[in-house]
Amino acid sequence: MKKNKILITGTSRGIGKALSEYYLNEGHQVWGCSRSESSIKHGSYTHYSLDLMDEKQVLGMFDLMTKSEFDFDVLINNAGKASFNSFMMTPFETVQKVMGLNVNGLFLVSREAAKLMMINKKKGRIVNISSVAAAQSLAGEAIYAASKSAVESLTKTMARELAKSGITVNSLGVSLYKSDLSSDIVCDKLQEVLNKQPLARWAKTSDITHTIDYFISPQSDFITGQSIYLAGIK
Numbered sequence: 001m002k003k004n005k006i007l008i009t010g011t012s013r014g015i016g017k018a019l020s021e022y023y024l025n026e027g028h029q030v031w032g033c034s035r036s037e038s039s040i041k042h043g044s045y046t047h048y049s050l051d052l053m054d055e056k057q058v059l060g061m062f063d064l065m066t067k068s069e070f071d072f073d074v075l076i077n078n079a080g081k082a083s084f085n086s087f088m089m090t091p092f093e094t095v096q097k098v099m100g101l102n103v104n105g106l107f108l109v110s111r112e113a114a115k116l117m118m119i120n121k122k123k124g125r126i127v128n129i130s131s132v133a134a135a136q137s138l139a140g141e142a143i144y145a146a147s148k149s150a151v152e153s154l155t156k157t158m159a160r161e162l163a164k165s166g167i168t169v170n171s172l173g174v175s176l177y178k179s180d181l182s183s184d185i186v187c188d189k190l191q192e193v194l195n196k197q198p199l200a201r202w203a204k205t206s207d208i209t210h211t212i213d214y215f216i217s218p219q220s221d222f223i224t225g226q227s228i229y230l231a232g233i234k
């Protein structure tokens with residue numbers, strides 16, 4: 001497989017850390033970011049600490065990336081936050097945080113990444129991590145599901161706008177995966193979510209990497225604006 005330079009957001013733990021380790025083991029270069037430091041120690045890994053909800057900090061990271069000549073081929077928008085509350089009980093601050101990271105943060109990184117892809121390579125791959133929550137409309141996930149629906153809408157519009165520049169944009173709706181994020185879901189709810197899935201098991205890292213590998217492969221240059229869900233949703 002061609003060796004890529006890959007920018008992944010939210011790499012301090014969970015799915016982002018697992019993706020970084022996978023792509024580093026496959027011989028790719030990875031630039032990761034999150035608010036906290038990363039425990040990943042690898043010669044081909046660079047970490048940048050920032051809050052993705054702060055435009056100045058995001059611009060600062062892209063500035064440093066340009067100076068470091070990290071002309072990446074692939075962006076994986078992974079960082080995300082969930083809120084498992086009934087819609088009536090959700091504080092406005094939570095809404096701002098979930099939307100601020102899942103939508104605004106993803107928008108900022110994608111906008112800056114697309115500029116660099118256009119200038120440096122005139123091609124690229126963007127993969128947005130969504131969630132089966134966008135399709136399931138489960139009680140108790142209103143704001144999280146709305147934020148991931150927005151990610152999928154952005155995916156389609158970005159795909160249209162970037163097609164002429166050789167950049168594909170697709171989204172992957174991840175199903176339940178063991179991480180800090182899913183550990184916030186109460187036990188009964190976990191079972192309800194699993195029962196809604198045609199394939200009722202937890203997602204493995206390889207389920208996620210397999211689909212991302214499909215989106216980023218050179219042969220997938222005619223695949224854009226698509227949303228794939230794990231576990232058979234939709």
Ligand SMILES: NC(=O)c1ccc[n+]([C@@H]2O[C@H](COP(=O)([O-])OP(=O)(O)OC[C@H]3O[C@@H](n4cnc5c(N)ncnc54)[C@H](OP(=O)(O)O)[C@@H]3O)[C@@H](O)[C@H]2O)c1
Nearest residue numbers: 010012013014015034035036052080131176177179181182
């Ligand atoms: N786990 C699941 O069951 C599941 C299911 C469907 C979809 N997903 C999606 O998969 C993605 C990853 O989820 P996960 O389970 O790996 O979550 P996680 O374990 O909570 O990790 C989230 C990552 O995002 C980073 N992050 C959070 N807020 C940030 C901010 N303001 N600025 C920069 N980085 C920030 C975190 O690092 P810091 O805290 O250090 O900033 C961390 O590295 C998310 O988009 C999530 O919606 C997860």
